[in-house]
Amino acid sequence: MNHTLNDLQALAINMIKQEKWLKKPVFLYEPVNYAMSQGGKRIRPLFVLLAADMFGFKSMEKCRSAAVAIEVLHNFTLLHDDIMDNSPFRRGKPSVHKQYNTNMAILSGDTMFAIAIEKVFESEEHIAGKLAKVLAKTAIEICEGQALDMEFETRKDVTIEEYIEMVRLKTSVLIGAALKMGAMIATANTKDIELLVNFGENIGIAFQIQDDILDCWGNIETFGKIKGKDICDNKKTFLYLKALEIADNENKGKLLQLFSDKEMEQTEKINKVIALYENLNIRNIAENMMKLYTEKAFINLQNISVIPSFKTNLFNFANTLLTRKK
Amino acid sequence: MNHTLNDLQALAINMIKQEKWLKKPVFLYEPVNYAMSQGGKRIRPLFVLLAADMFGFKSMEKCRSAAVAIEVLHNFTLLHDDIMDNSPFRRGKPSVHKQYNTNMAILSGDTMFAIAIEKVFESEEHIAGKLAKVLAKTAIEICEGQALDMEFETRKDVTIEEYIEMVRLKTSVLIGAALKMGAMIATANTKDIELLVNFGENIGIAFQIQDDILDCWGNIETFGKIKGKDICDNKKTFLYLKALEIADNENKGKLLQLFSDKEMEQTEKINKVIALYENLNIRNIAENMMKLYTEKAFINLQNISVIPSFKTNLFNFANTLLTRKK
Numbered sequence: 001m002n003h004t005l006n007d008l009q010a011l012a013i014n015m016i017k018q019e020k021w022l023k024k025p026v027f028l029y030e031p032v033n034y035a036m037s038q039g040g041k042r043i044r045p046l047f048v049l050l051a052a053d054m055f056g057f058k059s060m061e062k063c064r065s066a067a068v069a070i071e072v073l074h075n076f077t078l079l080h081d082d083i084m085d086n087s088p089f090r091r092g093k094p095s096v097h098k099q100y101n102t103n104m105a106i107l108s109g110d111t112m113f114a115i116a117i118e119k120v121f122e123s124e125e126h127i128a129g130k131l132a133k134v135l136a137k138t139a140i141e142i143c144e145g146q147a148l149d150m151e152f153e154t155r156k157d158v159t160i161e162e163y164i165e166m167v168r169l170k171t172s173v174l175i176g177a178a179l180k181m182g183a184m185i186a187t188a189n190t191k192d193i194e195l196l197v198n199f200g201e202n203i204g205i206a207f208q209i210q211d212d213i214l215d216c217w218g219n220i221e222t223f224g225k226i227k228g229k230d231i232c233d234n235k236k237t238f239l240y241l242k243a244l245e246i247a248d249n250e251n252k253g254k255l256l257q258l259f260s261d262k263e264m265e266q267t268e269k270i271n272k273v274i275a276l277y278e279n280l281n282i283r284n285i286a287e288n289m290m291k292l293y294t295e296k297a298f299i300n301l302q303n304i305s306v307i308p309s310f311k312t313n314l315f316n317f318a319n320t321l322l323t324r325k326k
Numbered sequence: 327m328n329h330t331l332n333d334l335q336a337l338a339i340n341m342i343k344q345e346k347w348l349k350k351p352v353f354l355y356e357p358v359n360y361a362m363s364q365g366g367k368r369i370r371p372l373f374v375l376l377a378a379d380m381f382g383f384k385s386m387e388k389c390r391s392a393a394v395a396i397e398v399l400h401n402f403t404l405l406h407d408d409i410m411d412n413s414p415f416r417r418g419k420p421s422v423h424k425q426y427n428t429n430m431a432i433l434s435g436d437t438m439f440a441i442a443i444e445k446v447f448e449s450e451e452h453i454a455g456k457l458a459k460v461l462a463k464t465a466i467e468i469c470e471g472q473a474l475d476m477e478f479e480t481r482k483d484v485t486i487e488e489y490i491e492m493v494r495l496k497t498s499v500l501i502g503a504a505l506k507m508g509a510m511i512a513t514a515n516t517k518d519i520e521l522l523v524n525f526g527e528n529i530g531i532a533f534q535i536q537d538d539i540l541d542c543w544g545n546i547e548t549f550g551k552i553k554g555k556d557i558c559d560n561k562k563t564f565l566y567l568k569a570l571e572i573a574d575n576e577n578k579g580k581l582l583q584l585f586s587d588k589e590m591e592q593t594e595k596i597n598k599v600i601a602l603y604e605n606l607n608i609r610n611i612a613e614n615m616m617k618l619y620t621e622k623a624f625i626n627l628q629n630i631s632v633i634p635s636f637k638t639n640l641f642n643f644a645n646t647l648l649t650r651k652k
Binding site for chain 2: 107128
């Protein structure tokens with residue numbers, strides 16, 4: 001471990017900031033530039049750096065193209081997801097398809113995917129192809145996750161197990177991939193890389209369950225999202241699926257009714273659903289589930305064959321994310 | 327040269343046919359399977375095989391993943407283009423976004439792009455990364471070409487030079503890439519690869535000018551498309567741009583008027599535009615331009631350092647495409 005967490009965080013943000021996205025044709029690259037300039041915490045590039053640093057790798061510069069690539073890939077998926085979900089905003093600003101139009105959003109998203117793959121070929125030759133392969137596999141899995149998420153909207157029999165697998169594919173594999181790329185650049189061994197990927201995928205699932213919890217019980221001022229947005233959107237979250245699983249017929253009927261009611265005023269609906277969740281102890285159950293995945297993650301981290309002090313940054317950063325109120 | 331053109335054509339078609347596209351989640355892969363099962367001449371996979379064979383490479387099996395990858399990439403671009411152009415049909419059947427829906431078409435297109443990249447990693451390790459890099463660069467260029475094409479719709483000052491560059495990016499670079507991949511697998515030298523890419527890009531431009539010509543003067547029965555479709559769509563083809571360039575003010579005004587008229591009956595509009603083109607000798611000019619690019623292409627082919635008889639298949643196949651009436 002050669003860097004402080006603060007240094008790596010600043011570095012990850014800077015790496016994205018230093019990229020030039022605007023080129024010709026402007027019609028294509030202006031939306032790319034817009035998407036890549038909306039800020040964000042650059043968590044995935046940071047995971048690349050944290051992984052490489054953990055294995056004692058010194059040159060963060062050699063991680064640059066992988067860090068940039070994973071962030072571009074991430075933003076490509078957000079961009080196309082926003083079209084599919086018809087989300088008007090992203091990070092408080094109009095989403096790309098609203099700022100420009102749907103066709104430009106489809107095309108600039110495609111371009112960003114291609115840029116992500118091309119980017120890793122700025123890495124050294126012995127590793128570039130391997131990184132591209134990771135990106136391609138990850139992209140396929142993210143699409144599979146998004147497909148499951150869309151499919152779930154039309155299904156009434158989604159299980160918790162299926163939900164966790166959807167979350168793993170849609171969001172966690174990208175964290176696993178970021179860590180994997182950093183570890184590969186640092187020439188970590190296969191066993192350690194596998195453990196690190198497992199850490200990333202489990203911690204990613206914990207993040208999502210946390211997101212589901214914060215939607216209902218987050219501090220509105222710090223969470224930065226509208227309370228109960230998932231409920232308004234009738235999203236099949238962990239909370240909803242767990243409630244359906246354990247509720248008696250009466251409560252189950254109530255919940256199904258609330259989620260299919262199109263007349264009810266939103267605040268009333270949100271309050272009623274949350275009350276029902278609390279009645280069923282769902283918050284506790286979800287928090288325990290989140291802890292379970294966090295523990296699974298940390299056991300994998302522990303088993304990686306580097307001295308414990310080298311794992312501190314990654315451990316601390318994961319904990320920061322897990323205790324966030326926003 | 328170890329194979330006949332017929333053998334390679336059959337092989338290219340079979341390689342695509344033998345792939346299994348359907349897997350879980352069905353919601354995602356059914357549109358992929360639909361898109362990949364609509365037939366087509368599999369011209370790009372054939373170019374991969376023709377290039378490798380030209381350099382005396384014997385194992386067409388080792389070209390399989392590149393051949394499949396380039397066809398998947400091609401179909402991904404068609405799929406997203408059909409959404410952007412709102413085209414209801416592709417190869418006489420409903421396009422993917424009509425058969426399923428726009429969201430599924432966006433997502434399965436993304437997946438196909440990822441599949442194309444992942445596919446090349448089934449090639450031998452020393453070449454796989456290099457092939458992925460070619461695909462990524464090519465995908466970026468195709469997006470740039472599509473962006474230019476969309477941008478041209480809103481512009482009144484598009485030059486022939488810009489049109490040719492758009493065509494090069496949108497359609498020709500993919501032919502160049504197919505040939506390049508085949509040549510790379512056959513370990514051709516850098517100079518020969520460059521010549522072959524130039525052949526591909528020039529012949530691709532010739533194909534597009536031919537397409538523009540056939541839209542007006544193709545044999546309706548064999549061409550298989552509606553006559554004058556480009557005119558109905560107000561497409562800025564080579565014919566249109568050339569006509570605007572050389573027409574006197576009166577004819578220029580007529581053409582602009584015809585292309586902005588939204589009331590006129592389609593057959594009348596088509597006939598009037600074609601008459602105007604004929605009056606301006608546009609067909610001849612376009613045919614000469616097509617010949618020019620064909621000659622450029624064949625000079626590059628001639629300069630490749632393999633014995634002439636090894637180039638026969640590629641030469642014959644290009645000629646077949648250039649004399650097609652459909």
